[in-house]
Amino acid sequence: MGDQIVLNHVTKRFTTKTLGDIVAVDDFNLSVHEGECFSFLGPSGCGKSTTLRMIAGFEDLTEGEIELCGRLVSSSKKNLYVPPEERGLGMVFQAFAVWPHMNVFENVAFPLRIQKVNKTDIVKRVNEALHHTSLTGLEKVFPGDLSGGQQQRIALARAIVTNPKVMLLDEPLSNLDPKLRETMRFEIKALQRKFNFTIIFVTHDQSEAMAISDRMMVCDMGRIMQIDTPENLYNKPCNRFVHNFLGESTFINVVIKDGKVYPKGHTEQALDLRIPDDAADEMVVATRPNEIALTGPSVGGYKTHVEKRIFLTDRTEYLVPVGDQLLKVQTPHRVAFAQGEACSVHLVDPMWYPADDEAADKERARRQLF
Amino acid sequence: MSGYGGVSADLAAVEGRKHMNMDKVMTVICFILLLIIVVIPIFMIIYNAFFYEGKLEIKLFTEQLTEPNNLAAMWNTLKIAVFTTIFGTIMGVFYAWLLGRSDIPAKGLMRALFNIPYMFPPFLGAMAWDMMFNGRSGYINKLLRELFHLKAMPININSVWGIVFVEVSYYFPFVFMQVVSALERMDPTLEESARIAGARQRQVIWKITLPLVKPAISAGALLILTTSLAHFGVPAILGYAKRIYTLPTRIYEVIYNSGGSFDGIRQGAAISVMLVVVVSLALILQNRILASGSYDIIKGKSMRPTLIKLRGAKIPLLLLAILTLVMIVIVPLVMIVLISFLKAYGLPLKLENFTFAQYQKVFAANGTMASIRNSLFLSISAGIICMFLGTLIAYVVQKIKPRGSGVLEVLSMLPYAIPGTVLSIGVILAWSGRIAGINLYNTIWIILVAYLARYLSFSMKTSSAALLQVHSSLEEAARVCGASHTESLADVTLPLIRPAMVSGFFLIFLPAMREVTTSILLYGPYTRTLGVQIYSLRDAGMIPQAAALATVAIGIIIILNTIVTKITKDKKGV
Numbered sequence: 050m051g052d053q054i055v056l057n058h059v060t061k062r063f064t065t066k067t068l069g070d071i072v073a074v075d076d077f078n079l080s081v082h083e084g085e086c087f088s089f090l091g092p093s094g095c096g097k098s099t100t101l102r103m104i105a106g107f108e109d110l111t112e113g114e115i116e117l118c119g120r121l122v123s124s125s126k127k128n129l130y131v132p133p134e135e136r137g138l139g140m141v142f143q144a145f146a147v148w149p150h151m152n153v154f155e156n157v158a159f160p161l162r163i164q165k166v167n168k169t170d171i172v173k174r175v176n177e178a179l180h181h182t183s184l185t186g187l188e189k190v191f192p193g194d195l196s197g198g199q200q201q202r203i204a205l206a207r208a209i210v211t212n213p214k215v216m217l218l219d220e221p222l223s224n225l226d227p228k229l230r231e232t233m234r235f236e237i238k239a240l241q242r243k244f245n246f247t248i249i250f251v252t253h254d255q256s257e258a259m260a261i262s263d264r265m266m267v268c269d270m271g272r273i274m275q276i277d278t279p280e281n282l283y284n285k286p287c288n289r290f291v292h293n294f295l296g297e298s299t300f301i302n303v304v305i306k307d308g309k310v311y312p313k314g315h316t317e318q319a320l321d322l323r324i325p326d327d328a329a330d331e332m333v334v335a336t337r338p339n340e341i342a343l344t345g346p347s348v349g350g351y352k353t354h355v356e357k358r359i360f361l362t363d364r365t366e367y368l369v370p371v372g373d374q375l376l377k378v379q380t381p382h383r384v385a386f387a388q389g390e391a392c393s394v395h396l397v398d399p400m401w402y403p404a405d406d407e408a409a410d411k412e413r414a415r416r417q418l419f
Numbered sequence: 420m421s422g423y424g425g426v427s428a429d430l431a432a433v434e435g436r437k438h439m440n441m442d443k444v445m446t447v448i449c450f451i452l453l454l455i456i457v458v459i460p461i462f463m464i465i466y467n468a469f470f471y472e473g474k475l476e477i478k479l480f481t482e483q484l485t486e487p488n489n490l491a492a493m494w495n496t497l498k499i500a501v502f503t504t505i506f507g508t509i510m511g512v513f514y515a516w517l518l519g520r521s522d523i524p525a526k527g528l529m530r531a532l533f534n535i536p537y538m539f540p541p542f543l544g545a546m547a548w549d550m551m552f553n554g555r556s557g558y559i560n561k562l563l564r565e566l567f568h569l570k571a572m573p574i575n576i577n578s579v580w581g582i583v584f585v586e587v588s589y590y591f592p593f594v595f596m597q598v599v600s601a602l603e604r605m606d607p608t609l610e611e612s613a614r615i616a617g618a619r620q621r622q623v624i625w626k627i628t629l630p631l632v633k634p635a636i637s638a639g640a641l642l643i644l645t646t647s648l649a650h651f652g653v654p655a656i657l658g659y660a661k662r663i664y665t666l667p668t669r670i671y672e673v674i675y676n677s678g679g680s681f682d683g684i685r686q687g688a689a690i691s692v693m694l695v696v697v698v699s700l701a702l703i704l705q706n707r708i709l710a711s712g713s714y715d716i717i718k719g720k721s722m723r724p725t726l727i728k729l730r731g732a733k734i735p736l737l738l739l740a741i742l743t744l745v746m747i748v749i750v751p752l753v754m755i756v757l758i759s760f761l762k763a764y765g766l767p768l769k770l771e772n773f774t775f776a777q778y779q780k781v782f783a784a785n786g787t788m789a790s791i792r793n794s795l796f797l798s799i800s801a802g803i804i805c806m807f808l809g810t811l812i813a814y815v816v817q818k819i820k821p822r823g824s825g826v827l828e829v830l831s832m833l834p835y836a837i838p839g840t841v842l843s844i845g846v847i848l849a850w851s852g853r854i855a856g857i858n859l860y861n862t863i864w865i866i867l868v869a870y871l872a873r874y875l876s877f878s879m880k881t882s883s884a885a886l887l888q889v890h891s892s893l894e895e896a897a898r899v900c901g902a903s904h905t906e907s908l909a910d911v912t913l914p915l916i917r918p919a920m921v922s923g924f925f926l927i928f929l930p931a932m933r934e935v936t937t938s939i940l941l942y943g944p945y946t947r948t949l950g951v952q953i954y955s956l957r958d959a960g961m962i963p964q965a966a967a968l969a970t971v972a973i974g975i976i977i978i979l980n981t982i983v984t985k986i987t988k989d990k991k992g993v
């Protein structure tokens with residue numbers, strides 16, 4: 050399997066009147082393999098759409114180059130930009146972008162008409178595309194009379210009708226209700242298996258990304274945090290941000306003194322943890338609330354009490370003080386502790402990260418002014 | 420909305436008669452006012468065109484219809500309106516696209532500048548162009564003739580094409596403004612997905628962008644068409660010299676020549692009917708050609724459109740846009756100001772021929788200050804009265820919805836499609852003593868009545884739009900809190916639509932300030948408006964004085980506009 054989409058040191062800066070320079074995309078390096086489903090995941094404003102639009106050819110690059118199927122399509126140094134219509138892509142937008150002045154058939158036939166495909170082939174290929182997106186029978190209807198899900202299918206049919214090698218999807222499901230999102234997700238995967246195209250899928254919904262992708266990229270404020278399979282991203286997040294962004298997380302700030310780990314500011318009782326070799330004096334310990342064991346105080350572990358007990362539908366959540374920090378613990382309902390009851394917590398194999406990154410917090414605050 | 424009908428009916432029942440009376444009173448007032456302002460003048464025109472002393476008499480109408488001068492005028496009217504519409508639409512769409520979709524520099528500034536031609540009174544523009552390119556005495560014509568040793572004047576603005584040119588210059592903003600705002604509201608991914616589908620930039624413009632803004636284009640084009648058909652000022656100023664008439668100027672000519680006699684007015688009424696027929700035909704035709712649905716091209720997220728790179732064409736196009744503005748705004752303005760300082764019209768534009776005397780003369784003449792006062796009085800009172808009346812009608816139509824509310828709406832919109840000249844004749848026929856002995860002829864009130872008819876639809880439209888957005892639940896919430904019907908109207912609904920009412924006022928005040936089409940037929944010795952005064956000064960050959968007053972008028976318009984923009988900027992509507 051070859052690399053189909055390659056980004057080399059891609060950077061995009063916007064100059065705004067209110068905030069000055071914004072680095073929307075900062076030195077992105079990534080390659081997406083043929084036939085892969087690759088997701089861009091990250092909070093709002095992290096640069097997902099900008100990256101996608103650069104791949105599509107709608108934005109110039111401040112620095113770097115992009116290759117599509119082995120062809121250089123964007124390069125800031127050579128000032129070379131292949132226009133979007135010559136990149137041979139399929140793309141589906143968040144707001145569907147189906148043309149209200151054309152009926153379903155005309156919408157889907159448009160790319161073929163532009164390519165001057167002959168009439169009989171157009172009819173055949175459009176019907177095929179409509180068939181695969183379950184739109185058969187709606188050819189003569191105008192998009193204004195259709196539901197959001199149907200409009201999104203038109204956009205999909207229009208994208209697959211030219212048989213592109215690469216499909217760019219910018220939050221294609223975010224305007225649909227949850228049920229429909231799930232169905233459409235399966236349909237997209239089914240179409241991918243059938244036509245064997247490469248997908249870049251932009252979303253800020255982590256479970257959607259997890260379910261659909263082979264690999265994904267998590268980014269924050271224009272920087273790539275980690276690129277890996279969903280499983281690895283969840284199990285081995287490379288930093289605190291990724292840990293927090295995927296799944297539920299709980300953190301303890303700790304200090305390491307005389308080979309022992311204490312909650313920051315409280316040296317009465319140590320946490321029973323193995324210290325990694327490269328640990329600094331101050332660290333953050335991260336784990337999943339449902340991976341923490343909660344036992345009676347006699348069993349060992351870190352002795353504390355239940356500060357607050359919250360009954361969730363499928364499990365019980367406890368907030369447990371560790372030093373002056375609150376640790377979030379989730380257990381099955383049968384492990385029942387009352388509010389105020391004494392208990393012990395056991396952290397099993399947590400992740401270790403450097404202490405808080407103030408520079409990132411400042412930058413986030415600056416952008417939030419927007 | 421209909422779901423709330425039941426609730427308000429219940430509340431009505433609780434409050435019983437009081438509420439019903441209040442609604443009824445408002446409805447009846449609306450009907451009576453529209454009867455007086457709109458129905459009677461229109462009826463009088465039709466009656467007088469076809470009846471004489473109570474008997475049906477087609478002769479007058481057929482006479483006028485077959486009169487060659489009238490037919491020629493009709494043909495000119497059509498020709499001018501059609502070409503003005505075509506060229507104005509092309510120009511408006513082109514500049515809208517340039518400012519809305521390309522990467523042309525200084526966009527914000529350019530947008531503001533492109534609104535100026537809209538505020539510039541077209542008949543003053545015509546005056547300026549006549550000064551420059553009059554077929555006999557135009558200053559630039561003379562200059563060109565000397566420079567190139569020509570025998571004849573190179574350009575003759577006193578022609579159908581000259582009229583079309585000047586009208587296009589000042590009417591293209593109708594299309595421009597509509598299309599620019601449609602482009603701004605349009606979801607840019609509609610265009611981007613066409614690029615992805617393989618279409619080149621040019622194909623996207625033709626196959627996606629233009630079809631999607633077609634509703635906006637046709638709305639603007641319609642406005643140009645009806646305005647041009649009914650317009651008096653430009654053809655009057657440019658056409659008279661070469662005896663080129665349009666129906667509005669022909670109506671004025673007929674009445675003027677008859678010295679305002681009843682016969683002349685009846686002839687005018689007959690020609691008016693022709694004009695109304697032409698306007699209606701144009702409207703039907705336009706509907707046929709440009710019939711199109713309105714699409715939902717507006718999507719929630721505000722996105723930045725990808726701007727199209729003009730590359731090499733950037734500077735030439737920027738220059739073209741600037742040149743256009745200079746041509747249609749700056750050059751006429753400079754010309755008018757220069758002429759206003761001349762000792763006598765026709766003298767070369769040299770420093771030794773310049774003087775302030777014209778300004779002194781204009782202001783010494785007793786008509787001048789009176790005309791400014793009249794115009795201020797008329798436009799302020801028409802603005803205020805229409806603001807309340809339009810809101811009242813809008814409220815009755817939108818919220819009370821009595822039987823016949825559709826009729827109300829149509830009646831209030833009717834004058835919008837009826838040319839100002841025609842309206843004036845109807846007002847003359849109605850209010851010069853023939854009905855209940857009321858004779859307003861030669862008073863300022865007859866102009867006010869005509870303004871009310873002409874501008875009522877403006878305020879009614881803005882108030883209607885605002886009222887539609889005040890959900891009836893808001894008023895009902897107030898009623899549930901114990902407010903009476905009147906109180907809820909005064910405390911909830913009115914404050915919510917006040918910004919719309921204010922903008923309705925200015926929508927009337929500004930054009931009324933510079934109006935000539937209606938008042939030219941209605942003014943008396945002491946009731947000249949600013950526009951009429953300028954027109955008569957020029958008509959009497961006192962061109963530098965006319966230019967001086969025009970300069971003052973433009974100054975007033977600029978000051979008022981600045982104030983209006985200041986006021987409306989910090990007001991937020993519903």
Ligand SMILES: Nc1ncnc2c1ncn2[C@@H]1O[C@H](COP(=O)(O)OP(=O)(O)OP(=O)(O)O)[C@@H](O)[C@H]1O
Pocket residue numbers: 063064065071072073091092093094095096097098099100253416419723
């Ligand atoms: N044309 C532009 N001009 C100026 N700033 C821009 C422009 N386009 C994007 N930005 C900025 O770049 C940053 C990244 O934007 P981008 O649209 O890529 O975010 P995103 O990850 O797609 O977010 P979302 O999830 O909200 O869609 C944001 O801070 C945004 O404000």
Ligand SMILES: [Mg+2]
Pocket residue numbers: 097098099
């Ligand atoms: Mg985005």
